[in-house]
Amino acid sequence: MALRLDIEPERLCRFVELYTEFHRHPELSMEEHRTAALIESELRASGLETFRCGGTGVVGILRNGEGPVVAFRADIDGLPILERTGLAHASVDTATLADGTVVPTMHGCGHDAHIASALAAADLLATDLTAWTGTVVFVFQPGEENAAGSAAMIDDGLWRRAPRPDVVLGQHLGAYPAGTVQTRPGHVMSLADSWKVLVHGRGAHGSQPENAIDPIVTAAYMITRLQAVVSRHSSPLDPTVVTVGTFHAGLKENIIPDEAEFTLNVRTPNDKVRERVLGDLRRILAAEATAAGAKAPTITEISRFPRCFNDPATTALVGTALRSSLGADAVRVDRPLSMGSEDFGRLGDSIGVPSVFWWFGGIEASRFEMMAQPVPANHSPLFAPDPVPAITTGVQAAVAGILAFLGPATVAGQDDTDER
Ligand SMILES: [Zn+2]
Numbered sequence: 050m051a052l053r054l055d056i057e058p059e060r061l062c063r064f065v066e067l068y069t070e071f072h073r074h075p076e077l078s079m080e081e082h083r084t085a086a087l088i089e090s091e092l093r094a095s096g097l098e099t100f101r102c103g104g105t106g107v108v109g110i111l112r113n114g115e116g117p118v119v120a121f122r123a124d125i126d127g128l129p130i131l132e133r134t135g136l137a138h139a140s141v142d143t144a145t146l147a148d149g150t151v152v153p154t155m156h157g158c159g160h161d162a163h164i165a166s167a168l169a170a171a172d173l174l175a176t177d178l179t180a181w182t183g184t185v186v187f188v189f190q191p192g193e194e195n196a197a198g199s200a201a202m203i204d205d206g207l208w209r210r211a212p213r214p215d216v217v218l219g220q221h222l223g224a225y226p227a228g229t230v231q232t233r234p235g236h237v238m239s240l241a242d243s244w245k246v247l248v249h250g251r252g253a254h255g256s257q258p259e260n261a262i263d264p265i266v267t268a269a270y271m272i273t274r275l276q277a278v279v280s281r282h283s284s285p286l287d288p289t290v291v292t293v294g295t296f297h298a299g300l301k302e303n304i305i306p307d308e309a310e311f312t313l314n315v316r317t318p319n320d321k322v323r324e325r326v327l328g329d330l331r332r333i334l335a336a337e338a339t340a341a342g343a344k345a346p347t348i349t350e351i352s353r354f355p356r357c358f359n360d361p362a363t364t365a366l367v368g369t370a371l372r373s374s375l376g377a378d379a380v381r382v383d384r385p386l387s388m389g390s391e392d393f394g395r396l397g398d399s400i401g402v403p404s405v406f407w408w409f410g411g412i413e414a415s416r417f418e419m420m421a422q423p424v425p426a427n428h429s430p431l432f433a434p435d436p437v438p439a440i441t442t443g444v445q446a447a448v449a450g451i452l453a454f455l456g457p458a459t460v461a462g463q464d465d466t467d468e469r
């Protein structure tokens with residue numbers, strides 16, 4: 050039978066308080082200075098070794114004798130959203146972007162619950178060292194929302210400075226009933242690429258198109274033609290999305306501008322489809338520029354989310370542990386592929402070790418029955434997880450997943466009575 054550690058209400062209280070503290074003060078990707086300092090002091094209070102990694106990343110190491118090494122990742126960044134939950138612990142903070150723009154900030158993706166759950170799991174495992182053996186590496190990763198954080202930690206020597214793990218685990222809170230968990234083997238989320246496309250034209254008076262290369266018309270043809278990548282170039286069995294999210298050009302109706310700029314967001318289900326789709330996009334952008342007599346557009350990568358791939362055998366093992374801890378009916382292991390994206394997969398893929406990622410429910414189950422509208426989900430200004438059931442589920446799933454790999458300690462008298 051799998052090992053199980055449950056969190057007592059008094060101990061849970063501390064982490065719910067911490068959750069509200071993180072929720073009140075969200076920080077944007079790669080700017081999580083205050084958040085990182087608080088995480089570090091809490092990890093130390095629980096008795097873990099810590100080091101900073103990748104700027105605002107924090108690593109906590111819990112060593113407990115011989116045995117496997119399990120890495121558990123929690124992402125820590127907030128989002129530029131004006132929170133409208135009306136909660137007592139709602140954020141009223143703002144942040145200043147690099148260009149000087151002031152934006153509101155919100156923990157609109159539940160990363161505050163990821164932090165609180167991982168801190169509670171670390172504290173629980175550190176308190177009961179007789180129940181398991183091995184090493185747990187808690188990876189508090191900055192910058193998930195811009196796909197920069199896992200790369201920053203790896204580049205800063207994460208796996209040279211921390212014990213090399215045998216497996217990397219991660220979890221995400223979702224607008225599902227608390228107490229439930231969902232995962233799947235294989236690709237769990239889409240790969241994502243975002244580009245800025247600068248279309249070069251030749252400006253002129255609006256009355257003299259013969260002297261111009263109109264970048265607005267050229268960009269419009271590009272955007273229209275890009276739609277064919279999904280509808281005409283891709284198999285309907287390979288879920289793919291191409292979205293143009295912004296378009297900016299010109300200052301006045303009677304001036305043909307020099308340039309037009311738009312941004313693209315592309316979601317693909319695996320590396321093979323990604324490379325084909327990105328190749329199609331580059332070809333179309335270049336060819337439409339040629340057709341207009343313009344020079345090739347300048348393409349700048351904004352972000353690149355890697356694959357998030359659950360190793361099937363390892364996922365089956367984790368699924369069994371989660372079922373044993375949360376109940377067989379509470380754990381779904383066949384959730385569909387999500388077209389959202391994550392940079393979690395890079396942590397395991399960078400060193401060739403298997404990883405498993407799952408979602409846990411953060412909403413009191415009764416709210417789903419009471420609401421006429423869908424419960425607001427991640428990235429909504431109304432997204433409001435229920436702290437106690439959310440963190441209870443997050444800790445329970447985290448500990449169950451970690452203990453799936455760390456056998457019970459073989460000290461005298463140790464047996465299943467350790468289950469409590
Ligand atoms: Zn998010």
Ligand SMILES: [Zn+2]
Nearest residue numbers: 158160193221
């Ligand atoms: Zn998220």
